[in-house]
Amino acid sequence: MIEQLDYKTLQHLWWLICSVVGALFLFLTFVQGGQSLLWQVAKTPTEKDLIINSLGRKWEMTFTTLVLFGGALFASFPKFYSTSFGGAYWVWILILFTFIVQAVSYEFRKKPWNIYGSLVYEGLLFINGVVGVLLIGAAVGTFYTGSNFQLDASNFVTWTQSPAGPGGGAQPLGVLHLQHRHGPLSGVQLPHPGRHVSDQQP
């Protein structure tokens, strides 16, 4: 049955799968919501522990959904994957940073001899909750805003005004703003695999 589907239909199906996984991920970011609100909602150390323990049973699901989302995009839309991840370099690298610190914070926060103290790990959870989600929003936002890049015959992507620039890393909001004007994705015409996107002038 699969063999009879044409390339275009397959791509639509994959797009559906990616969308569902993406939506599932967004739903699961209630974990990040809890992390961001921790300092507001929990008044006592016990309350804090209760909230973190209940979120701590779910963080793997959010995390693995993100991994799945990345893998699915890699497999089904490599052009998007390579263009967006390579172009919006700083956005994705910072997203990764905020997710690395999340995973260990749950495990290390209350452990004796954790070097940095539980407050630091709670801070890292807050960063993941606020910055991580905001940056994912920035990356997803580029679906709608588009960007200027060129593609040569050997598939090398060159960004005409790259969000990978020096300001991007320091100011996530600056990235948001930059991407608002020059987001990374508009040149990629995902559902039309037959069309070549070369020679796009800025």
Add this chain to the structure above:
Amino acid sequence: MIENLDLGMVNWARAQFALTAMYHWIFVPLTLGITWIIAFYHSIYVKTGNEEWKRLTKFWMKLFGVNFAIGVATGIIMEFEFGTNWSNYSWMVGDIFGAPLAIEGIFAFFLEATFFAVMFFGWNRVSKGFHLFSTWMVAVGSNLSAVWILVANAWMQHPVGQAFNPDTARFEMQNFAEVAFSPYAINKFTHATSSSMLMAAFFVISISSWYLLRGRHIVMAKRSIVVAATLGLLASVFTIFNGDESAYEIAQVQPMKLAAFEGLYEGQTNAGLVAIGLINREKKVYDQQEPFIGFNVHIPGLLSLMANRSFGSFVPGMKDLVYGNAEHNILGAVQKMERGKKAVASLDAYKQAKKADDKAAADVHLASFNEYKEFLGYGYLNKPEEAVPPVALSFNAFHVMVILGSLFPLIFLGYLYFSYKGNLAEKKWLLGLGTITYLLGIMASQAGWIVAEVGRQPWSIQDLLPTTIARTNLTAGTVQTTFFMFLALFTLLLIAEISIMVKQINIGPEEN
């Protein structure tokens, strides 16, 4: 475009990948291996109902939990780094490389993430049978997630089941089974998982030996050692066996890698394996310097045996593989580059003709491309000597791995022998050695990564895609910055992990 390559960026991107992969590989083997060992402990508890085994199982689970999170955390970067730093690679091989990654996400990670919680918090909450089942499922799940990334890596070393599509300039999957069940992939998987098992056995032995030296938790330490050393002995013997299989596979499909990690410049029949020798770092493939400095010992014929399963066989050296050897019918990089340039030129001409709508010319160029396409990657090299990977690093890493790997079964045997005799606690010398075995295991394992991936250079995909072409269009400064960011972050996390681990070991198992 090739002329404007920023080599600094490629090297920084390689450094960053090496950094993240090697940090990841400090934690992952322990996760892969210890889940099996814990599953055995847990099974013994369920079978005997002995509370001491439960205490023991919970103790190793606790240490595993500390390690697990950091393994997962360092893993997510690897997946996304293909897109951020190697975007041309991602585009060209997304079909083949992305599919295993997606499968990994779907099956293994979810399996791991669901049963993980049951394993940790299931005591007295779920039935004993289901709890034990979950523990085994965590082991199966963790190791299944290793399958797919190793399949993808094996494909880079030996690209089977694919075809290059000249219209899209991409490698497309032709046969999934060929990719998933390639002998190279099977060797990689068995070698990686069995070496992980032996590393985890060393982890258990190191900590238990320390307890015995201190006279603490003696019963638990002895019991832990017996199971771990048994599994470790089996794993270490199996690792040598499938390591030998890997070497044979490498000799067939990546002869340059084999020649580099043995420092073999001139091809030989009845070639010897270096037992002792200091490699000459200055030597280049085109000069007349000695490959080794001073005294060196070769075991005659062993390399030929390893490479071709026959003592008298010819093993090509780096010179043969760069400049060719007509006598033994070996194409050198020189000849391959000529053909590769033709492949690249035909591909360009084909694209031009297609653009001009000249179907006849396009067909001619396509036929010419197909004739030379297996040498495509060589068309992008500038000098034939570029086909040689870093020799000294490959050589040293390979020999560290092999020497340590041959020592490991003896250590496990020693532990089993004295456990059987019942006087292990008195053998202070063995216990002293035992406490550092985990570090030796990490060294051997990291060396193995270097052999596999540095030895693959200059290719991202063997013979087809050089690393320099696989990269993203970024500046060296950008990648340099993130390199140091990752270095700082990972080192801080590693320090915290070690500190927590040491504290947990100090606390020891909970009293019942």
